[in-house]
Amino acid sequence: MGRWITSEPLALEPLLRELDDPASGAVVVFLGTVRNENEGRPVRAITYEAHERLAEQVLSAIERETVERFGVRGCRIQHRTGLLQLGEASVAIVVSAGHRGEAYAASRYAIDEVKRRAPIWKEEHYAGGESRYLDGVPLTHTAED
Amino acid sequence: MRVTVVYYGGLKQDVGMRSETLELPDGALRVGELGEVLRERHPALAGRLHTVAYAVNDALVDADYVLQDGDEASLLPPVSGG
Structure with missing residues (x-):
């Protein structure tokens, strides 16, 4: 598994350990999870695909920017790929x-940037058996703006 | 020159393949011009190329990037991660 992109189930403990810091007084954890509906349609699973090498660069850059912009002590981001229930x-x-x-x-900030900039795509699988790729956000070239 | 094209997201379904290797005339071919070549090969791309971003060998590039022999060009449709 990569440091930013992995096909394994996400594990919080290792990320929390990485950010272990006696000067920290607050740790915020955000998890995006697979929801059972989208735009009124029942969803039964989602497949995530990434351009892995580019996505690792982008997520790494978002971590650095998040630390610099907000003066926080640390930021870690992981995104999973493959079929998720x-x-x-x-x-x-x-x-x-x-x-x-x-x-x-x-x-x-970090999750908004991930959704806007990470080269990752989701294909929703519906109850009836069909599936579709969602309309997304066109990638801009302003990765470092 | 030889360029490998990789299709991501819904583009895979549009063109019916994950990737293909193209033999292209030697000379200065820009990524944007590659898009035109691909549109001719795959009419299903016609309505989609204007929202596609390009990466070459793991870096995002502008449409005027000049392709080199051996490049891997990725077509990245609008993203939907998170």
Whole structure:
């Protein structure tokens, strides 16, 4: 498994250990999980695909930017690929900070940037057996803006 | 020159394949022009190329990037991670 992209189930403990820091007073964990409906259609699973090498660069850059912009002590992001069942986590974001205010703000920034910039695609599988790729956000070239 | 094209997301279904290797005339072919070549090969791409971003060998590139022999060009449709 890669440091940022993995086909294994996401595990929080290793990420929390990486960010273990006596100067931290707040750790915010965000998990994106597979929901049982989208736009009114029952969803039974989602397949995630990534351009892995590019996605690892992008997620790494988002971690660095999150730390710099919000002055938090650490940020780790992992995104899963492959077939995920309902309730499974597709993305994990852990932010460690001195205080909760910047930790929450940084976490929100990080997940928004992942959704906007990471070269990752989801294919939803529906109850009836059909599936489709979702419309997404066109990738811009402003990765470092 | 030889260029491998990799299709991501829904583009795979549009063109019916994951990747293909193309023999292209030597000379300065830009990524944007490769898009035109691919549109001719795969009419299903016609309505989609204007929202596609390109990566070559793991870096995002602009449409005026000049392809080299051996490049791997990835077509990245709008993203939907998270």
